[in-house]
Amino acid sequence: MSTKNWPLWEVFVRSKNGLEHRHFGSLHAADAEMALENARDVYTRRNEGISIWVVESKNITASNPEHNGEMFEPAQDKVYRHPTFYELPDEVKYM
């Protein structure tokens, strides 16, 4: 029986230059190097990527959905942050 389990890693893949790395999933690996190699085999078997990031899952700090109110509601009533808030004369076609 194994004494210690392989930690969990999150995998981010850039599918082509010009696009951001996107979360693809996770996997277990003994270290970062192995996580990269496994990510290549698990998540890019059909040319899905040209660059991979791996981050050990325990290093990610996530917001708690239960606090979504105080986190995200303050932005809801700030309509003046959107261009549609401002009135323009009809003559101005593009702005």
Place this chain on the structure above:
Amino acid sequence: MSEEQIRNLEAQFEERIARDEKIEPKDWMPEKYRQTHIRQMSQHAHSEIVGMLPEGNWITRAPSLRRKVALLAKVQDEAGHGLYLYSACETLGISRDELYEQLHSGKAKYSSIFNYPTVTWADMGAIGWLVDGAAIINQVPLCNTSFGPYARAMVRVCKEESFHQRQGYEIMIKLANGTPEQKEMAQDALNRWWWPSLMMLGPTDAESVHTEQSMKWKLKRKSNDELRQQFVDQTVPQADLIGLTIPDPDLKWNEERGSYDFGEIDWDEFWQVVKGHGPMNKERMKARVGAWEGGAWVRDAAMAYASKNAERKEKEAV
């Protein structure tokens, strides 16, 4: 939390799903939702992993390099699909080790179809064509299921799965058009895999215990019997096209329904295999547990190497 608060949360939760909102791992969810998802997703992952065994059996004996690379790629995909699903399942707070433990101890189930033996090369054709065909019918609706990580994993799985079915059907075409012996081999494989493939779509609606709840949570969009009819209607013409005969004397086109009528399924056989009395249940578990135990020293060595490396780096940094 009081019972009333929980009831409120449950009502809101059901409404979110009804509105087609996705549920993500850290969202509040009823305990039953969590447990049902752990059960179904892990069962799905286990099926992918055990599903490698009957096909792995033929990799070294594939009749050509073309067939060998295709089969190898298919089996590798199945490993990948198992891994996507295990990690999606782990987001619900169960560890990979617990999941493996459940499989190895027999507590968790996997698809019964993998408890049948693969005795000829034609079985590779029949599995791809029929077993993957039935799996695709089961899986496509899951791309829209309510639990986000499951839905995302299924999108990837379904995208990759379609080559599996084609490579199987291509094997059947080749054999069906080959020598009389080859054609007989293809027919024999169809005879053996047809009924177990129909069983793969699950017990009849009258017997299915989870259907109603699963429909609500979008783990299911159509009933088992509807899916089975879809499978029969799509597969019969494919058999006709290559001159093979579906082993069912009661099979006939029903003009009125616009579907095929088909014979009674032997559900006793199905339940026997589910309960562990199929021809290969013991063999499959022995191979799986053996691989896990035999690999323990490799996993340990990798961890030892990783921590040694980390220590060395730390020392160098000082």
